[in-house]
Amino acid sequence: MISNKAKYAFRALLAVAAAPEGESLTSAEIARRYNIPHKFLEQILLDLKKAGILDSRRGKSGGYVMLRPADTISFGEVLRIFEGPLAPLPCLSRQSYRRCEDCVSEATCEIRREFGRAYDASRQVLDSRTIGDALADSPYGGNAGQERRLVG
């Protein structure tokens, strides 16, 4: 299971990305809309800002906007911000490789091989699908991060 923190981050990102071009969204509004504890959400939005994904405006009529286009932000990237490495085994992580204490030979390790396959399969999805894709595929057809399509 992914953490609530990560899930709230996706909610927030999708909401900000789906907002009309140029309009900002406040943490309070997002929290209300999705029933997320407000102060907790603030921390999360701050993390997204520090990661260079969101930008913010302070003061009255402040709020959050996308800093990068939604279709350049993959689910994998966001997940890694909040969950750390996605690899199921330390020896499978490119970013933060660590040897397994109980491993006799990495090259022949069956566990590593099988989980490597599972990891590849899941990464294929998470690192290719973006926030923009998710909105575009949405029933309501959000269109953040790309040109507007004519509907009808």
Next chain:
Amino acid sequence: MISNKAKYAFRALLAVAAAPEGESLTSAEIARRYNIPHKFLEQILLDLKKAGILDSRRGKSGGYVMLRPADTISFGEVLRIFEGPLAPLPCLSRQSYRRCEDCVSEATCEIRREFGRAYDASRQVLDSRTIGDALADSPYGGNAGQERRLVG
């Protein structure tokens, strides 16, 4: 990352499954071979027994043997014993479904949809690949759970 507990369980299972037909393997031997804390491993082996995967013999010259053939035991099944549901979101778990508090509409939830894809991809691997498969594909060509192949 999967827990050490689960990883140790796979080590143990693969070792027992790879043992010559009819021979049992002691927890001490497995612990020594893979540098796993012995008492911790004992708990794990007990869990595998309670799950109906391993059988055990007590007393001198005791040890563990497979209760079911290795090629009927998927990585997913074992993982679920030690990690609980594999679904990345509670609303994606068939076995222990739970609604997300912050979800407005499950049918249109972009998070659910995207993680559903990732989950499907990873489950495709974990629920189809078995301990027996993993040994068969091994460089050294273990052959537990199926007829012996001639190596020439």
Next chain:
DNA sequence: CTTTATCTCTACCTGTTAAATAGGGATATG
């Protein structure tokens, strides 16, 4: 029938993390 090697069971311990909660400080707008 005693010793010894094994599995079985239960309790406990320590550090880390999840999931908030709390309380203010900084800043922009009206």
Next chain:
DNA sequence: CATATCCCTATTTAACAGGTAGAGATAAAG
């Protein structure tokens, strides 16, 4: 200058990971 917002840090509570510890049950060997 009042208010609404974002910004930052500390604290709390519960659960969980990853063991450690000690004793009991059982079976084989001598």
